Amino acid sequence: MSPAEVENALLTCDGVAEVAVVGVPDPKTGERSIAFVTASGPTAPTLADITSHLAGIGMAKPKWPEELRVVDAFPRTASGKVQKYQLRDTLQSRD
Numbered sequence: 530m531s532p533a534e535v536e537n538a539l540l541t542c543d544g545v546a547e548v549a550v551v552g553v554p555d556p557k558t559g560e561r562s563i564a565f566v567t568a569s570g571p572t573a574p575t576l577a578d579i580t581s582h583l584a585g586i587g588m589a590k591p592k593w594p595e596e597l598r599v600v601d602a603f604p605r606t607a608s609g610k611v612q613k614y615q616l617r618d619t620l621q622s623r624d
Contacts, residue, residue: 548567580593
């Protein structure tokens with residue numbers, strides 16, 4: 530799976546302003562993907578909204594994120610690049 534492919538598809542989903550997809554270890558499958566999004570309006574999309582959108586555009590189900598996290602903002606470098614490792618760290622700290 531290419532995170533960029535999924536991110537580009539999710540940017541076309543209603544309610545999504547920005548997105549970052551990260552892979553995290555999974556004991557059953559080896560890795561699973563989680564989508565972090567910022568909402569473009571007052572109501573953030575749900576995982577059901579996201580998966581329905583991806584199904585509607587024909588994206589293969591194995592590429593779909595298995596979890597959705599809505600955030601207010603992304604951690605960024607000084608040049609503005611999203612720091613995906615920090616997003617992964619937030620997931621590991623919850624376990």
